[in-house]
Each structure stands twice: as structure tokens, then as C-alpha cells.
Amino acid sequence: MKKLLLASAVAAGLGIGTTGSAMADRIALVVSTLNNPFFVTLQEGAQQKAEELGHELIVLDSGNDAARELSNVEDALSRDIDLLMMNPTDSDAAVSGVRSANARDVPVITLDRSANGGNVASHIASDNVAGGKLAGEFVVEQLGGEGKVVQLEGVPGASATRDRGEGFTTAIDNAEGVELVASQPANFNRTEGLNVMENLLQAHPEIDAVFAQNDEMALGAQRALAASGKEDMVLVGFDGTDAGIQAVENGQMAATVAQQPARIGELGVVTADKLLKGESVEDNIPVPLKLITAE
Template sequence: MKKNGKLLTSTLTTAITAAGLSLMPMQSAMADKIALVVSTLNNPFFVSLQQGAKDKAEELGHELIVLDSGDDAARELSNVEDALSRGVDLLLINPTDSDAVVSSVRTANGRDVPVVTLDRSANGGRVAAHVASDNVAGGELAGNFIAEKLAGKGEIVQLEGVAGASATRDRGEGFMKAIDGQSGLSLVATQPANFNRTQGLNVMENLLQAHPSVNAVFAQNDEMALGAQRALQAAGKDILLVGFDGTDEGIKAVQAGKMDATVAQQPALIGSLGVDTADKLLKDEDVEKTISVPLKLITE
């Protein structure tokens, strides 16, 4: 995986060391360059993921370039092409969409630049490793919590994330696994709010108009849950509300009694493990194809 230029540098380094000369300027100049392309930095979860990656890159001596795709698949591809033009050695990518990102992955593949996906997977191309929480298990945690709190009886609505994102699919799959087969529970509506707080507010307002007797809400991330909470508060509704991600604001809302629970991920650890995995790949070390990050249910 090492490039010919780096092998040449290694030979020169040996010769310079033998001559007793300083190596510091050359080592700094030849630091591995890693790109981190993030779906959006307009979300506290991905800000934390970015910070975890930055901290680990600094610790390991890598140069980290961070590019924000703004939840736009076309911009994501442009960011990847930009990163590759800068001569990055490895691409870390948090996809906007698991299908759309395939073009970005294949573009990196064409340049022989290894790809590691973070939080959301890619549905094609060669990916060296995937670092993420078990979103199916997390959705099931949320579903089981709601089923228990409702004693197996009630109406539920679900706010979905970005259509096509693996996190949306997997969290929904786990949630449905938990509530399916319980005859007393009814999923009366499931609508996308794209992991966005404002859309969570607007969608929840509409759902309350259509389903005034709803007993519980599962939002596939904390941003949507916090938007839904505002809609519920404005409507004078005190019903079960569960989010996902365990962001600082989400956890504070649980502690304040504004949300009943959140499935806590560790975004900073996802970013950190992403860079750690990149470091191993750049050293030609073996890595696991899938690296799971622990999660847990946070309640008051």
C-alpha cells in the first residue's frame, strides 16, 4: 500500500540518519494525509465524530483534511475528487446516502486510495473497513423500551432519517423487529424528517393532526426527537418520546424529562477508531472488515 515515493523517502532517510543529520523537517513533510468527508457538520453527532478523528490524527501524527458534504451526494463526490486531487493517502467517508456514495468509493478505488466508511455503509465499491454502531440492535433497544413502557398496547409513530442511508434502514429494521408481532402495538405512521430538527418539528406537527391519539414517538436521531419534542410541547401532549445518538443535547433532554430515552452512540469514538483503522491500513497491517462501537440506552 506504500507508494514508491514513500519507499524512496525511506531509503533517503536511512542514508541521512547514517550521516547524522536531522530528520524532523523531512518527517513532517512526508506525514500521511487522510481525508475525512462528512455527510454534514450541521449536526452535533458528526461534529463530535469529526473532533474524535482530529484528536486521533494529531496523536498519531497524520494530516487530516475535513470536508463537509452538506447532506448533498453531488457535493460529496466533488469533495472526494477534491481530496484525491490533493494527494490523500486514505479516504474516511461518512456517506450522505449508502447508494449514492458508491460513485465516490469507486472514484477512490480508481486512484488506489483505501476507503473506510464511518457510521453509514456503502452499498458498492471496495471498502477496506466499516466503523459504526450496530444500528439494528439500537433500533431494537428503542422498540423494546417503548413496548415495555406502553405495556404492549398503543399507537406509535416513527420519524425516519435520510432515505437511502444505511442508518435509516438499519434503525428502522431493528425497531420493527421489536414491535412486530405485538398485537396491541400499532405503527400508525412512519415518515422521513431527514435527521433534521426543523423537519422533525414540522413532520411531528402534521402527524399529531392526523393521529391525535398517538402514545409514543420513535425518532431515528436526537435532532428529530428534539424537534418532535417542541411540537409535542406546543400541542400540550405528554407522550413517550425516544431518540437515537446520545448527543449532549439529547442526553440533557432526557435528564430534564423532555425525552424519555435515547440510544447512545459514541460519535467521537467512531471518528477516533476510523483514524486508528486508517493508521493500521497505511502501515499495511490487518484490520477487521467491520468494527463495532458499543451503544446503550440512556434513560432518566
């Protein structure tokens, strides 16, 4: 059997953990960050499926650093891997890693975030444009078609940031009475979500709703809203993490657009398994989304 290495990034990209026997297939998955519950769940889904299918899994954490990501890719390639899985930190920066794998005839699969160049065998992700639009339409409905909205964006350059923003602004632009008054990055981070939300509340005290492009930023924003006495404001997150869904159940968030990170990780390994067996795979494999509300 060909060797296959699943490389998913582990803390600071310094350690590598493996499962399986020496004769197990090898896949390499390099993940953007494990300092985010969404990507931890994605990695766990990949880990479980790799063990089930008898593959070896190595995890490399890029820590949201494009330079570290490229270093992780080169490290993985030096281990004579047969397939590389990437969850890019930045869709443009990821091109270098994809092309490095291409140069060694190592197939590449991207998860959740795409790469803007190179040869990628398959991309597995939710439809982030549709998810952003779903969030925007929910906000418009909650506001009765009239109000002022702000958006907390993810990591600049990431395809998820671009696509969720595109879908959300499309929905807002289609509502004549709803205005997007500000949109600022908070890098998919809870602390930055808190800080950015505090600044936005000072600059735009009249806002009626907030869309955060992931649940971590939404939870940070919720703290800022509660501290300012505006905890009843319409707040929508994205990802459907356990903490995000709990916040919806508790009435701290109005909704979250739920992805299935474990399923993305599982499908990544299933797709890798097919490729390594010489089977054909789809260029794009969608993972369903749904809006989670208190109801």
C-alpha cells in the first residue's frame, strides 16, 4: 500500500502526532489553527475517519500564520507523503504550498477554505456565500426590513471571509430599508470580536443588528453588547459550534449558521482514500448548512 500522511497542524506547528502502524497509508493535513473550536472539530472528524479507514494521521498547526503554513507543508512533503490536505490560512498565500505539492506529484485537497491557485484535486466546504446570504436574510427579517447593521469579518484574504461577506452584503443590499454601516475584521477571534465590537458601538451607537462571520467573534461581540446594555440586539454568528448553539439556546444570540466541521474532516479523508485508490472524485464537494434559531 502507498503511504499516506494526514498532517493536521498541532500547537505552534512544532509537534507532530501520529496514529496507526508504520505500514499505514499517509495523508498530510495542514490546518489554519487549532485555537478555534471549529477547526478542532474538523481535525477530530478527520482523525476518527482516518483511524476507521486504517490511515496514519499527522496534525500540523499553522497558527493562522501563512509563513508557518508553508513551512508545515514543506515539512509534510519531506516525509514522503502521498496526499496533502490543507485548510488554508489565506487563500492567496496557500498557493505556494499547493504548488510545492504539485511539483512533487502529491495530490491536494482543500478543506473549508480554498486556494486561489495551483492544482487542487477536490475542495470540500460549505457554501459560504449561501450561508452569508442566509444570515443576511434572517437579519433583514428580524429587523422588519429597516435598520442599521454592522459586520465582523474574519481573517482578511481567507476565502470564507470573502464568501460569507459577499452573501451577507448581497442580502442586505436587496433590502432597501437596511443599511450596512460598518464592516471590520476581527480575524475569527473571540477577543478581537469583543474589542472590535466595543469600537463599533462607540462609532455607531444607533446600530440594530450584528453579523459576525463566525461564532467566536459573535461570542466576543455578545460580551461587548451585554456590557453596553444592548444584549437584546439581533446578533447572528456562523459555524454552529457547541458554544454558539448554546448561546442561541440561552438567548444571547439570535441565530447561527451551522456548518458541519466534523463532516468536512471526515469527507476530506474519504476523498483522500478514493484518490489514493485511483478513483475519481468531484472537484467541489458541498457540505449542507442550516440556520439555528431558538425555535
